[in-house]
Amino acid sequence: MSVSQRKIALVKELYKEGIDEFARLINSSECKSHTDVDIRVRRRDHISHFVLRSVVAFNVLKKRWFFKQETRLFKWRFSSLNNEGIKQFMRINDFDFTPISQGQKEDIKEYLQMSSSHVSNIDSMQFYRVPFSHVTSLIKKRKVFVMHGEAFVPEGEIAFMFVPYFKRILISSFEAARENRAKLYNDERFTRIFANLENNIHIESTILVQDQEVQQYVSLNQLDKLSETSYPLCMRVLHKALRKNHHLTHGGRIQYCLFLKGIGISLSDVMILWKNEFTKIMDETTFNKEHSYQVRFAFGQEGSRRDYQPYTCLKIMESIVGPRDYHGCPFKHMLQDILEDELTNCGFNALGKCVLDINLYTRTM
Structure with missing residues (x-):
């Protein structure tokens, strides 16, 4: 079912349930409000978003659920925009x-x-x-x-x-939501609202089942095979370097650790992976002292305990890469002959012009 088809089904259900204002908002074809009704509906929508964002800010599972729903809603609402609405959207948000x-x-x-x-x-x-x-x-x-x-x-x-811009803004806004909710800790008017809403968002069991299914599919003994068949090139390079050198520099550890977290590997399994590799060139005491904290930090178990997300392509491309590093974007940071060898190992026996063009383009970004 396409985005537009799902949106039509949702709007139909909203009207059926008597939630006409929200249905009207999703079907709006422009970015600017022109009537008192439009302004009121948009204001209520803004308030509901900020309240819900504060409600889920301290719960990883519910925050994940909220992030997914808001991204889906953004796609639905954007699909309603006409050409003038799209132009307005780009002007308002400075997209050229x-x-x-x-x-x-x-x-x-x-x-x-x-x-x-x-x-x-x-x-x-x-x-x-x-x-x-x-x-x-x-x-x-x-x-x-x-x-x-x-x-x-x-x-x-x-x-x-x-969508990528929207996701980045939404992820960065959770930290502010945590701070705002913390400031309202002693205000019973808000704490009661937060508590009632949090108790009525029943998504834990669904997400836990999904996580278990992911974990059953992605396990440590599958990583070698997956790195050859399913990894993006940047992560394939990191995995191969880790297996070969039993070590990655700081940037590589963070980039690969967050990727493993993103595909469903648990903290305990990631810790086993790092320990098994690193203790081939150092003793366990050194590993525990110098590296285990960083793994727990990436999973939100140390420090600020934030829910760090895997790096986007843009962030990986903007990485600072040194001579001993394997992280960053291969198409931007890797030497041409080494990149060609890596692509050949991936099965690209004849490098197409488009691959070389992308390589040359990304190096200038």
């Missing part, structure tokens, strides 16, 4: 993305048709040229044409350009 000209479209029309087979009419469709790193999810699904490090995104998929 413009559609390609008709002449540019004609030059690559054949490729756009191949990559956008789900688009019925290429001629009437607008395409936006953006850095490929902004739409990695679309590239993964082979829904966009990529050339010289840039992706050509049809207007029907434009929401995916903004």
